[in-house]
Amino acid sequence: METLFDLRNISYSYVGKIDALKDISLKVGRGEQVSILGSNGSGKSTLLAILDGLIYPTSGEFYAFDNQITEEVFDSIKENDFRTYFRTKVGFVFQNSDVQLFSPTVFDEIAFGPLQLDMTAEDVEARVDDVLEMMDIVKLRDRTPHTLSGGEKKKVCIATVLVNNPDVLLLDEPTAGLDPRTQLWLTELLQELGEAGKTVITATHDLEVIDQISERAIVIGEDHRIKVDGSTLDVLGDMALLLSVNLIHEHMHFHGKAVHEHLHAHKGEHLHQHKT
């Protein structure tokens, strides 16, 4: 499998003192579906920002598409073919939808990317309409982004990224704050994108969806280092690991995939074996 991202001994610290990542080495191949798991503050979002060339490692090396990504290469004002290629191929859905939406209307927001791809006005419009329809947000077309609900904002954010048809999709806590129906819709969308051959990397601490959206799970511990990099099912089966990295607590329990088929807020509906 062709390697898209290659991180070699990467560390990152904010303002030189607050550690976010320590000694991270990993590779991501084309078409992989990967979940990055970790508790709050473990460094998941930082890792995604590095993968998207938005921040640069304090130490270590990051390669994407066989090129080393450095500040000197990426943060220049001049036109830059590699950066254009990278930004076309890699899409990032931020955790905070508000920061991602900056245009006057939903249509303008979604059209922002395709307009930069030198597409004709008709093609841009057709593409935006396709995405609006696919995301079931046609009625939001002329709305101002800041008047939307949380779930609608998230849908628009995903639309703004998908409209460029990136090969790699980075998602930061995509299911956080979404209602169950929107969560299910998003899970199915990510599955479909995965089946189409897209590389999907999702940072989350929502254990209920990861086996549906990824085959591989990378667990980052509270010490900001990779604890495990393996199959999602193995990770989900390792209770001791999940406990140690603060992804579950002692009163949580699993039903495997059954968790998505019934309400979890129940009493006496069926038996559980709780750990005490």
Next chain:
Amino acid sequence: MLPEWMKEVDVGPCRFSAVYHGKKGFVGKTIDGIFGFLQEAFVSETYAKRPGFLQGLDPRAKMISILCLVFATSVITNLNLLIFTYALTLMLAYLSKINIAFFIKRVWLFIPIFAGIIAVPAIFNIISPGDLLIQVAYLGKEAHLGPFSLPESIYITKQGLNVAIVFTMRVAACVSAVVLLFITTPQQVLFKSLHSVGVPKIYVLTLEMAYRYVFLLMDLVREMYVAKKARTIKSRSMFEEQKWVGGRMGYTLIRSLDMSEKVHMAMMSRGYNGDVKIMKQFKMHNRDYAAVAAAASLSTLLVLISHNIIQV
């Protein structure tokens, strides 16, 4: 569900290579500047935690002492006394375990802006008539600038230069004293101690909240920039960038207004009824009284010497 064009995946190798492409854009540089400030604020906070001389004083005692010194400095006219006061602030910085180079840099960064605008014109004979020191230009007799008549020649005067140096030194000493207060006191303690010198509680609360939310809004600005960067495929023109900055400024204002309303509601839901209550946990020790007494005496002495009431 996916449109056909979205199912296409480009499996070919990347045709471009990463090479250095010159300078950063102005938005990037500005955001870097903002973060530089944040970083400095963090560094300053670490100074406030060091076990130094000023850090050990009660914040109220420290504030009153520093204010005494600032008052004295602003009425002193003698250059030697001003240099002495400035040296005193450097010594206090040293005793408070502050990096002297950092301290000097922080103080002198602002001085050219304030002092430069006011002090530089004062050195010329147009503003400060006096003895000729260096001739700058000869304009000839009956020179005019529109309706204004100009002197025969423009020159730097001895008296003007003295005024400018005294002014700059005074600003340096005052700013040094205030910077000392700021970097040796944690922000929240500093704001609380303002109340003890007569600042109304509502202003103290407003200041505390403003300081907290400035950081939050700065974070929002940084995130917006990063999110835009993630979606910017091609470099955009300066005009486009400026348009984006303008739009984001408006948005940040809307967000901050919205947030202020929500914060107020959150305060009300926790029992706030317009009457601010501040918890004070300060305790004055003997050394604090001694510090206030020493600062007040020294300040009085400096003023008296400067005005020749006491001859040295």
